[in-house]
Amino acid sequence: MEKENFVLFGGRGSKRLFIQPVDEHDMELMNSEAAALQKLVGHTDWCIAAVPVDDWNRDLTPWEAEPVFGKQGFGDGAAQTLDRLIRRVIPAIEREHPVPDRQYILCGYSLAGLFALWAAYQTDRFAGIVAASPSVWYRDWLTYAGGHDIRTPRVYLSLGDREEKARNPVMASVGHAIRAQYRMLAEAGIHSQLDWNPGNHFADSDRRMARGMAWICGAQ
Numbered sequence: 551m552e553k554e555n556f557v558l559f560g561g562r563g564s565k566r567l568f569i570q571p572v573d574e575h576d577m578e579l580m581n582s583e584a585a586a587l588q589k590l591v592g593h594t595d596w597c598i599a600a601v602p603v604d605d606w607n608r609d610l611t612p613w614e615a616e617p618v619f620g621k622q623g624f625g626d627g628a629a630q631t632l633d634r635l636i637r638r639v640i641p642a643i644e645r646e647h648p649v650p651d652r653q654y655i656l657c658g659y660s661l662a663g664l665f666a667l668w669a670a671y672q673t674d675r676f677a678g679i680v681a682a683s684p685s686v687w688y689r690d691w692l693t694y695a696g697g698h699d700i701r702t703p704r705v706y707l708s709l710g711d712r713e714e715k716a717r718n719p720v721m722a723s724v725g726h727a728i729r730a731q732y733r734m735l736a737e738a739g740i741h742s743q744l745d746w747n748p749g750n751h752f753a754d755s756d757r758r759m760a761r762g763m764a765w766i767c768g769a770q
């Protein structure tokens with residue numbers, strides 16, 4: 551059996567484990583993210599599993615879409631990635647660090663945040679979702695979310711206060727989209743939170759992720 555690729559941060563015996571798909575930039579920030587989370591909650595009774603993805607634009611998006619910036623479009627690899635997390639990554643974590651009745655929370659930043667939201671409509675495997683600066687500007691996302699039932703009880707959303715001021719009109723729609731997403735969650739009776747952070751999309755992603763995880767932990 552091929553060994554699954556993930557890196558754990560925090561208390562490996564914790565009953566609360568965050569799964570976070572990451573790229574190389576995210577991985578470089580994982581130590582500071584974990585430190586920020588520890589500072590917010592005051593303990594390490596949590597664990598983060600950083601799971602590298604091979605192709606950010608392909609592996610984290612649920613259906614194909616045209617490019618929004620640059621020349622690379624988006625794929626339909628989200629279903630395969632979710633299957634990998636549920637059928638391979640989580641069992642591998644349980645084999646290496648077994649904890650009875652562990653809760654898994656799916657987390658992500660940017661397209662990984664969109665992936666986490668999308669996954670919440672596919673499965674009840676996750677006890678919560680953290681979607682920091684999620685790419686809810688994605689083509690047809692609001693139509694999809696409005697036509698399906700979400701299957702996780704807790705959802706954290708956040709956005710930078712300058713993200714909706716982007717020059718790209720598609721990406722600038724993210725402010726409207728995140729508000730609409732939050733309304734959908736409220737109307738569905740989901741325990742949810744929408745936080746606004748200072749800065750654009752690229753500011754303080756590690757601290758924004760930690761803030762969402764802290765909310766799940768009950769510190770905020």
